Amino acid sequence: MQRDEPCGGTLYLVGTPIGHLGDLSPRARNLLAAVDVIACEDTRHSGQLLQSIGAVGRRLSFHQHNTRNRLPQLLQLLVARQSLAVICDAGLPGISDPGEELAAAAREAGHEVICIPGPCAATTALVSSGLPSGRFCFEGFLPTKGRERRQRLEHIAKEPRTSVLYEAPHRLLNLLQDLIQTCGSERPVQVARELTKRHEQHVGPTLGAALRHFQAQRPQGECTLVLGGAPDLAGPKLTDAELIKRLQRLITSGTKASEAARQVAEETGHPRRELYDLLHRDSAD
Secondary structure, eight states, X not given: OOOOSOOTTEEEEEOBOSSOGGGSOHHHHHHHHHOSEEEESOHHHHHHHHHHTTOOXXXXXXXXXXXXXXXXXXXXXXXXXXXXXXXXXXXXXXXXXXXXXXXXXXXXXXXXXXXXXXXXXXXXXXXHHOSOOSSEEEEESOOSSHHHXXXXXXXXXXXXXXXXXXXXXXXXXXXXXXXXXXXXXXXXXXXXXXXXXXXXXXXXXXXXXXXXXXHHSOOOSOEEEEEOOXXXXXXXXXXXXXXXXXXXXXXXXXXXXXXXXXXHHHXXXXXXXXXXXXXXXXXXX
């Protein structure tokens, strides 16, 4: 027998539409209409949806810039036995947003945490991509620059499972260029945008093709990239000496070192940066 919802002292993570308003489930609709407090990523953005379903609960902003101050307040509401729902601008809270931190803190404090399932851009893009979905890893938003970004990109380049990434439209071209440097231009990808909306679009089938498309047509809307895993390379693993020989052969023929590293990376599956470093270590010896 299902219990009545919402319950006092319980945190609800509620999935909301990522585009099509018809994707809001009846359970989510009923709970949001009855809950005491609703924590929203953007109260003005969510206000339209909440008003349309007759939600009367108190609304509080809860986003990455006020998490530290807001967390204690939200936990205190649960202590006071109020029911609390968390929603993000679109999709399932707790995926690449502060809902994750709140859920962890609520559980640690002994409060019940319940997810009201709903749309999620990561899984929606994954299952429609045609790429393997039996095993996949979610990378979310990568660091925007620096060593941590390079390390994450190199890890993704070697990952045999399908990877799912999020990116803002104004940074999409940079991400595609970085992925090409580490994974090669022929790595399979589907870039999904405007999911569930009228102008839903999936662009691929390779990183190179996706880059050319978005260089010609400026990307708009949040993007979800579904990247094919690293190929299972057949044949014996090449030694450092054999890799250096391939690189030097290209350089002797007039190819620049960076381009030689890229070509050998595509041929062998070795990360371009590792080959470039190997070449420089050899020249320093």
